[in-house]
Amino acid sequence: MHFARSWRQQSSNLRLVGSRCASCDAIFFPERIRCTGCGSSELKDYRLSGRGTISTVTRVFEAPRGFESQVPYFAALVELEEGPIICAMLTDVDQEDVSVGKKVSMVTRRILAHGDDGPIIYAYKFTPELEG
Amino acid sequence: MVDRIEIVGIGRTCAKERWTRGLVDLAVEAAGAALDDGGGVSPSAVIVSNALGGALGDQQNLGTFTASHIGLGKVETHSVSSDEASGGAALRLASALVGAGMHEAVLVVGAEKTSDALPDELESVRANGLDATREAGFGFGPAVASGLGMQRYVAQHGIDRSLFYHLASTAHLHGARNPFAFLPWELSFDQYIHSPVLADPLTVCDLAPNCDGGAAVLIRKGSERSSSSVNILGSASVSAPTGISEPIISLSLGAAAHCATLALRDAGLSIGDLSFLDLHDSSSFIAALSIEAVGLAKPGEALLLAKDGHFRFDGPAPLWTFGGLKARGNAPGADGLYQVVEATLQLRGDAGKSQIDGADRAFVQCLGSFGATAVAHVLG
Numbered sequence: 001m002h003f004a005r006s007w008r009q010q011s012s013n014l015r016l017v018g019s020r021c022a023s024c025d026a027i028f029f030p031e032r033i034r035c036t037g038c039g040s041s042e043l044k045d046y047r048l049s050g051r052g053t054i055s056t057v058t059r060v061f062e063a064p065r066g067f068e069s070q071v072p073y074f075a076a077l078v079e080l081e082e083g084p085i086i087c088a089m090l091t092d093v094d095q096e097d098v099s100v101g102k103k104v105s106m107v108t109r110r111i112l113a114h115g116d117d118g119p120i121i122y123a124y125k126f127t128p129e130l131e132g
Numbered sequence: 133m134v135d136r137i138e139i140v141g142i143g144r145t146c147a148k149e150r151w152t153r154g155l156v157d158l159a160v161e162a163a164g165a166a167l168d169d170g171g172g173v174s175p176s177a178v179i180v181s182n183a184l185g186g187a188l189g190d191q192q193n194l195g196t197f198t199a200s201h202i203g204l205g206k207v208e209t210h211s212v213s214s215d216e217a218s219g220g221a222a223l224r225l226a227s228a229l230v231g232a233g234m235h236e237a238v239l240v241v242g243a244e245k246t247s248d249a250l251p252d253e254l255e256s257v258r259a260n261g262l263d264a265t266r267e268a269g270f271g272f273g274p275a276v277a278s279g280l281g282m283q284r285y286v287a288q289h290g291i292d293r294s295l296f297y298h299l300a301s302t303a304h305l306h307g308a309r310n311p312f313a314f315l316p317w318e319l320s321f322d323q324y325i326h327s328p329v330l331a332d333p334l335t336v337c338d339l340a341p342n343c344d345g346g347a348a349v350l351i352r353k354g355s356e357r358s359s360s361s362v363n364i365l366g367s368a369s370v371s372a373p374t375g376i377s378e379p380i381i382s383l384s385l386g387a388a389a390h391c392a393t394l395a396l397r398d399a400g401l402s403i404g405d406l407s408f409l410d411l412h413d414s415s416s417f418i419a420a421l422s423i424e425a426v427g428l429a430k431p432g433e434a435l436l437l438a439k440d441g442h443f444r445f446d447g448p449a450p451l452w453t454f455g456g457l458k459a460r461g462n463a464p465g466a467d468g469l470y471q472v473v474e475a476t477l478q479l480r481g482d483a484g485k486s487q488i489d490g491a492d493r494a495f496v497q498c499l500g501s502f503g504a505t506a507v508a509h510v511l512g
Contacts, residue, residue: 058279065256084375
């Protein structure tokens, strides 16, 4: 992930800001410039709750460049309360906490670092919600 | 298809790690073989497909450089990039140029050079075929996506993950007969079940190996059909919303299914008319969904049919007769054209040990970006 790209995506990466169509109320994450449902270009920023459930999850043992230090990690599809499905790593989690249907919520964590002197990219990961 | 498009020349390189060949060399080697096979037909346009070269720091504008290096001066050139569907997309565009009467003959070339890159660099670049920002940028590559898919496929259909072995073993059974294959050996159950896990439950043996390769097809506007000619009887290309979640959650490939329907309709044929097929098998998961998308199996039944030998060379619906991506090897920008070259060999009766008896109708489909791009051709 390039530094400029990460800067451009601060609000979505750090606050889970997506888009809501002013015409048909469709909610998107990541943000959209044009509604893929009705074609409207009147979309407003919309901050998602950050709560969702695990739709499916895998444990990754071989990662693309930049993610090696986090291996093994859990990669999941998380269905957010508002509907969008998001690709995200799980964090602060044990194997027994990981199951389909498990409620999770967003936290901000380091995603990757570009070498010892490069920028560190922070963004969303998800962690199981506390019981009760 | 409005006008008949005839395949007059084909060429391919070994799908191996070709240390002495660069990206342009692979394109030129395949292109030269197709021209040599083309009976003197001279193309006035060249379209070259490639998926990764630019991102791996290799040659860009490959269409023009390939034409130059094979000595074709003053021809129209284009470069096409649609992830692993690049080769099919290039052939479809070339067919449109010929069909529209803009060119009498067009040379279509696919090439990929993966072995210069380190594995983690390659995996990183391959991941950008998915959503570069929201998937690749968060540690999701093709292996992770297929691992997630296999998890869901196994859970939803209530099957054991070891059943995926039968897809890979079918491809390897056929690849073992192909001297141009990257992994020309049969795959035992023991090898499969004990191979390293990449993204649980996906293992090394569930993922097509990256390789170097080039494949080329010379086409022209068809004359009266002779018994020996091979023609494009129909084709289609369809895209779907991007993102790995839709295929994984729905356990289906909408673009592939629609594309197959359109291509077969274009050819005036049904799935039962086909002698053999080649479908996209970049992973066991994608292979299973591809089989189900074109209607060869009901949802959740692809693995069971594979176990029963349904897709073997001697079965009712032979698949991957030269090994598919799994055994022949995955050279992403050339995948779609390897399919067409191999299908043409079958239809000519020149497939050697891979020959399917009486082969006269073929269907090939390649997919890009985890099924968001689909391109299909019907040959005969």
